Amino acid sequence: MDNLFVTPNSNWKEERERGNCWDNPVAREIFFSPTGTHMSPKQEHAAIQFCQGCPVQVQCLQYALDTNQPEGVWGGKGVAARRWLRKRYRRESA
Ligand code: SF4
Helix, strand or coil, X not given: CCHHHHCCCCCHHHHHHHCCXXXXXXXXXXXXXXXXXXXXXHHHHHHXXXXXXXXXXXXXXXXXXXXXXXXXXXXXXXXXXXXXXXXXXXXHHC
8 A cells, every 4th residue: 555655657548538437427426425515424435335446446446545535435435544554654654
């Protein structure tokens, strides 16, 4: 997990097209709020479940951490989980 922070993912543009959510209308319903607001806890849980088994889950999470994505679910991790990963990494590398 630690190398997620060390090696920037420069291939995400190509890799994301292999993701389970790519061009997937079901995923669009799950990942994007119809009102354009934050994901509800229920919606976030559904998105996290959707990511399980995605062939680019690790790369997706890596991209979100690299670019400090402030919203949504990436690589099966929501905002709070990504924040926790960043904190843990900072603590361990201090
Ligand atoms: S891990 Fe989830 S958000 Fe990332 S590409 Fe796969 S399905 Fe999409």
